[in-house]
Amino acid sequence: MKKISILTLLLMTLFWVTVPHAEGSTPWGRASLDPIDYKPQKVLYDVAATNIDAFTHVLDRASYLNTLYNANPFDASIVLVLHGNEIPYFAVKNYDKYQELMQRAKSLTDSGPIEFRMCRIAAKGHGFEPDDIHGFVKVVPMADAEIVRLQQEEGYVYMR
Numbered sequence: 001m002k003k004i005s006i007l008t009l010l011l012m013t014l015f016w017v018t019v020p021h022a023e024g025s026t027p028w029g030r031a032s033l034d035p036i037d038y039k040p041q042k043v044l045y046d047v048a049a050t051n052i053d054a055f056t057h058v059l060d061r062a063s064y065l066n067t068l069y070n071a072n073p074f075d076a077s078i079v080l081v082l083h084g085n086e087i088p089y090f091a092v093k094n095y096d097k098y099q100e101l102m103q104r105a106k107s108l109t110d111s112g113p114i115e116f117r118m119c120r121i122a123a124k125g126h127g128f129e130p131d132d133i134h135g136f137v138k139v140v141p142m143a144d145a146e147i148v149r150l151q152q153e154e155g156y157v158y159m160r
Contacts, residue, residue, distance in 0.1 A: 040076030048084030071112030083143035119143030
C-alpha cells in the first residue's frame, strides 16, 4: 500500500509540473522595471564577430548604451576593438557591398562618444593594411594589448 501511495504522489507531482497552468497564473508575481539612471562610463567592447548578424548585434548594443548615456561626449567613451571576421566590412574595397553597415558605423562615431579601433595583426590576417580601411577607424598594433591598455591605464570596463 505504501508503494501505491508513493507512486500516486510521484505521478501527481509530475502531472502538476508538466501541465500548463491557467492563463494569468503568477505564483511569483510580475516583474517590474527598475528605473535606474545610468551614469556615463568608459566602456570597451571586445569584438570578434563571426558574421554580419553578430556584428550588427554589437552595434545595436553599443548604440543603445550610448543612448542610455545621452551621447555624453564629456563623461562617456565607448570603444569597439575589432579583431574578428567583421574586419572585411571596414575595407574600402568592400564599401559597395557593406555600404549600409558602414554608414551606420560611421554615424555612430558622429553622434556620440563611440569609436572603432582595429587590430593591425588581425587586419593583416584578412589581407588588409591600415590604408585599406575606412578613415573613421583607428588601427592599433594589437587588439589584446589595446584591450589591456584601455582597462589598466585608462579605466575602461570590459564588455564581450
